[in-house]
Amino acid sequence: MTDSTQLNIDSHADFLPENKLLLNAVGEGIYGFDLNGNAVFINPAAERMTGWKNEELLGRNIHDCHHHSHADGSHYPQEECPIYNTLNDGIAREISHDVFWRKDGSSFPVHYTSTPVYKSGELIGVVAIFRDITVQKQTEDSLRQALEQVQAMSEKLANENHYLLAELADRTGDVGISGESDIIKQMISQIKLVANTSSTVLITGENGTGKELVARNLHKLSDRSDKPMVSVNCAAFSPALLESELFGHEKGAFTGAISRRKGRFELADKGTLFLDEIAELSLEAQSKLLRVIQEQEFERVGSSESIKLDIRLIAATHHDLLKRVDQGLFRMDLFYRLNVFPIKVPPLRERPNDIPYLVSHIVNELNRKLGKKLKGVSKQSLKNLMAYTWPGNVRELQNVLERFSILADSQILRIPKITISNTEATASRSRTLSELEAEHITHTLQQLNWRISGPLGAAALLGLPASTLRSRMKKLGIQRTT
Ligand SMILES: Nc1ncnc2c1ncn2[C@@H]1O[C@H](COP(=O)(O)OP(=O)(O)OP(=O)(O)O)[C@@H](O)[C@H]1O
DSSP states (O other): OOSTTSEEESSHHHHSOSOHHHHHHOSSEEEEEETTSBEEEEOHHHHHHHOOOHHHHBTSBOHHHHSSBOTTSOBOOGGGOHHHHHHHHOOOEEEEEEEEEOTTSOEEEEEEEEEEEEETTEEEEEEEEEEEOHHHHHHHHHHHHHHHHHHHHHHHHHHHHHHHHHHHHHHHSTTOSOOOSHHHHHHHHHHHHHHTSOOOEEEEOOTTSSHHHHHHHHHHTSTTTTSOEEEEEGGGSOHHHHHHHHHEEOTTSSTTOOSOEEOHHHHTTTSEEEEESGGGSOHHHHHHHHHHHHHSEEEOBTOOOEEEOOOEEEEEESSOHHHHHHTTSSOHHHHHHHTTEEEEOOOGGGOGGGHHHHHHHHHHHHHHHHTOOOOEEOHHHHHHHHHSOOTTHHHHHHHHHHHHHHHOSSSEEOOOOOOOTTTTTTTTSOOOHHHHHHHHHHHHHHHTTTOOSSTTSHHHHHTSOHHHHHHHHHHHTOOOOO
């Protein structure tokens, strides 16, 4: 039997390597065993690794010195030792999950081979060659740990992503418009009809009715849904800033333009641009917008280079735009360009039957937001909510439910009758809108002990910024009475 897994030598003396220099030079530890399992040579690397000296082991059965226990400390009987098994059956072995023990009682992981040695076809001993694989094991362990961490992180990210997508789907999904009234069903079918075209849509409706929600659904149901929907609230910028916000600017186009900046039009290319509060655009910005719509191209502020665009435009306003046209505040040609497909979002008072659906949707959202386990509202509460006229529409409903959710001490919300104060007492004479508004604001303030701002303040309940509420109070002459 001659193959690469056995050593063949001519004389017993040859079992001791002729070239001691070579034996001394190799980095692997080498033990030679005779047929009785006694050590016949030990190289310096083996001495270094185990701490056992040549003279301590020569002529001895050394399993008990360096191989007496498994890594967990349990006894390692000699009959099971691969090196001694090679002595018995002459079969070479390669082992990588084992430990050798040092003289000082510590152990180290080893990779070793046990190779039979033959002389004239007869087995005369075994050579064991071993390597300390501590560093390799440490590297493997840290790699495994790193992989486990990466896997845990990737699972966490996947879960978060799933959660965020679910939240997003709930906020903006194609079923995110709650309501079963005919008027809402009709609006949803209009959305589905026009979503997948490139037609410009003008969404009108009172504050808080869901115009932005409609815009998100139009984008989501369109074939542009994998591209961004970029929103701009035209009321949030001064005319000069709005222009650079929409069209971007070149470096140095005006004081403060320290670098070139892309505008929202460019960012929305191939996607949807949602211009909220469109009635607030200055006449100058209206002219520019008209040109972009007509020519599908524009220039950055401070540049003469035209940039081509492919944009689906959606605009929204709570104003009566035709009235603004009459007043000379809005360009008629722009109005007609925007009003290609009008969608009117009905006020909540025209669809009280949607309130139960909205309440259930909003309570679910509040449970997530506030970490509560609310089940809904009581029957009487639902009646009370359906009897109210909701000047602030769905946003006001959200605010009322949030306020009662924060205060709730049971899983079923109890909401008292919500009234515009003194409605009954003065019902016989018709009142102006300002009077009604003043009464409603005063009543709300009284209920909240005249707190204006903060989550439990009147501004939040009325769905207005605190600054707007203060200016409305000033205008309507409302002062604290209690
Ligand atoms: N039918 C609906 N189903 C579920 N949520 C709705 C519905 N309508 C409105 N909402 C929610 O009410 C809130 C107000 O809606 P949104 O911001 O779309 O109103 P808006 O008309 O754009 O208001 P504003 O004119 O003040 O900007 C949002 O949180 C929106 O998700």
